[in-house]
Amino acid sequence: MRDAAFDTPGTASTMSRRSPAVHHPLLDVRSLGFSAGGEKLLHDVDVAIRRGSRTLIMGPNGAGKSLLLRLMHGLLQPQEGAILWEGGRMDATARRAQAMVFQRPVLLRRSVIANLKFALSVRGLRGSERADKVKAALETAGLSHLARRPARVLSGGEQQRLSLVRALACDPELLFLDEPTANLDPASTAAIESLVLEANARGVTVVLVTHDAGQAKRLGEDLVFLQNGTVVETGPVEKVLANPRSEPVRAWREGRLYLGPNTQSLNDYPGRKN
């Protein structure tokens, strides 16, 4: 995903209000099709997100990963198929139980602390409950000493930590992350990954778009691999990697760069002089 419109926090207390559905996936994408500008961009996509799981969405640039994430989060409406929340309609309550963090954090032109307060206010939190959550979020992100600083002057890693704890402060049941560490160094990446793993350990379901093969191995549980708007592989990461059905996933397993169906190696790369 290249452009972030905004980060969308979930809602407070949704985890305590909802009882786990035993029979249905938390989110069930069925026969999803999406077109824009006269072009079919997603074809017959089926994805089941299990409650409490960590699902990776991978695939080449332009495969449709961000589109799928936006559709799952209800930011776009599909022309074909359905997206079910615990087997039922994706209504406003279901949407408020979700949060999304984008590759480029979009923060208010306010202080770090004001960004957190605002997100929690929108979700109806006031007074000491809000103050406690803000304090905890600042501590979790390691940003207490920067609480009064304008959010937009933070470093990229600090901004992304702020975005993530802001989303998590709203207690989402489902957290979408679109390449959250694409521009970060290893230390900042590790900080984001550990926040994601801690949230998942507390029961937050995670859906993560990544190009980072190492991150996929560190964080992944289930994998959805997209190519040209179609799911070409799906299942537990280890199982898919043990027996890949598609060339890009075979290349990933073997640590090769996959450059497309007509390009076998770097030496075949168009324009390369041998």
Ligand SMILES: Nc1ncnc2c1ncn2[C@@H]1O[C@H](COP(=O)(O)OP(=O)(O)OP(=O)(O)O)[C@@H](O)[C@H]1O
């Ligand atoms: N609203 C839209 N209107 C028209 N085309 C769109 C729209 N949104 C996305 N696309 C196109 O759909 C395709 C998939 O885009 P998407 O952003 O989902 O790719 P991606 O897999 O996330 O890629 P990357 O890894 O480069 O971020 C691209 O060709 C993109 O130009």
